[in-house]
Amino acid sequence: MKKTLYPIKFTPILKAKIWGGEKLKNLLRKQSSASNIGESWEISDVEGDTSIVANGDLKGQSLKQLLNTYKSDLIGYKNYEKFGNTFPLLIKFIDAKEDLSIQLHPNDALAAKRHNTFGKTEMWYVMQADPNSKLIVGFNQKMNSETYLKHLNAKTLTEILNFDTVKTGDGYFIDVGRVHAIGAGVLLAEIQQTSDITYRVYDWDRVDETGNKRELHNDLAIDAFNFNMPDDFRLDYTKTENTANTMISCRYFTTNYLKITKAITKTNTHDSFLIYMCVDGEITITANGLSSKLQSGETVLIPAALKTVELQSDNATLLEVYV
Structure with a gap:
């Protein structure tokens, strides 16, 4: 017999990152002994990282089990027809103590062909930002692959990137094919497609505790760029109380x-x-x-x-x- 559905909370899946800090613990009360927690995956159906119910009669069940049991009652008829027993979104909080890598994400077609997964369209809402904290989103000039590769190879990529100083409440839409990075000092909420595919193009030449640099994906990334996107990534929205x-x-x-x-x-x-x-x-x-x-x-x-x-x-x- 199915148990009655209710507002469901999940146990956060915490991810240590080379760039992570302690805001998720200190400001958002996430429980961890690590000092470099960069991400809290709030709702996830990514393979190997499926969320587990934390409250009520369904406590202990996985999101995948809920989908298998409740189907359209959980996610809606059209969503179930389209996605089946896969939850379509990945919900995160992210704390960048240091700059994230400069990166972009593939679209659905590329992601399906190369990785058998969805693309990674996402958005950000800035919850807190230290003074002069920045996001990198897009380029500061018209761009093409030739100019981009020239700066990439010359290690002058930052000269052509757009840096935005941000504050609480700022929103950004990060479409597939757009270069971006979360800057040091920013705590944000992220809503995205269910995908963990990132093409890292520059990582500030940093190394991990064993002296190794993280893998870059420039061969894959060049085909994933959309160099003709308008600068429409900043979200302009009203804040009327008690309404959506x-x-x-x-x-x-x-x-x-x-x-x-x-x-x-x-x-x-x-x-x-x-x-x-x-x-x-x-x-x-x-x-x-x-x-x-x-x-x-x-x-x-x-x-x-x-x-x-x-x-x-x-x-x-x-x-x-x-x-």
């Missing part, structure tokens, strides 16, 4: 900004699950008579079959995500 403000809506996901200052009831009119990422404050989320409390840095999945969601807080900021 669309940040980005693309073929892979929609993300809304919600500032909650009172009790509201939302009806899920989408043929999709809902994900709520709490990026500031505290909130109680109730569906099907069962509640989950979220603090900043926590995430909850509302199954598609639950059509009414109550949000209760006097001061919380959420990202609402669906497909």
Whole structure:
């Protein structure tokens, strides 16, 4: 007999990174003894890193088990027809104590051909940034493969990259084929397709604790670039309280900004699950008579079959995500 669905929380999957720091522990209360935690995978169906339910009657079950059992009740009819028993999104918090590598991601066609996986379209919401912290997104001039390769080979790549100084609340859409990197001092929420494919093109010549440099993927990356993209990566969105403000809506996901200052009831009119990422404050989320409390840095999945969601807080900021 199936157990009743409810707002589902998962145990974070923490990833130590050469560039990671301690904000995920100190600011978002993630539990780890490591000092270089760079990523907290909040909801993941990546092979080898499947999320495990942390609350309620389904505690201990994997996201894959939930998909196998609940199917469209979990993710929606159209999503289940398209993705089957694969969850379509990967949800993360990322802390960059040092600069990440300069990188880009392949589109669906390349990723399927080379890696038998989805492409990696993603977006960022800046939760906190140290003074003068920057993101690298795109180029600072019109670009083509010849000019790019000239600078890559001359180790002058940073001369042609676009650096943006960022603050809390800034949003960025990182389409496939666009060069990018998270800069030192930035803590952000990331929503992306379910894929762990990254083409690293420059890693600041750094080495790990054994003196080795990380692998670069320039042979693969050159075919993945889209050098003709407009500079439309900065998200311009409203912040009206107690209503959904669309940040980005693309073929892979929609993300809304919600500032909650009172009790509201939302009806899920989408043929999709809902994900709520709490990026500031505290909130109680109730569906099907069962509640989950979220603090900043926590995430909850509302199954598609639950059509009414109550949000209760006097001061919380959420990202609402669906497909």
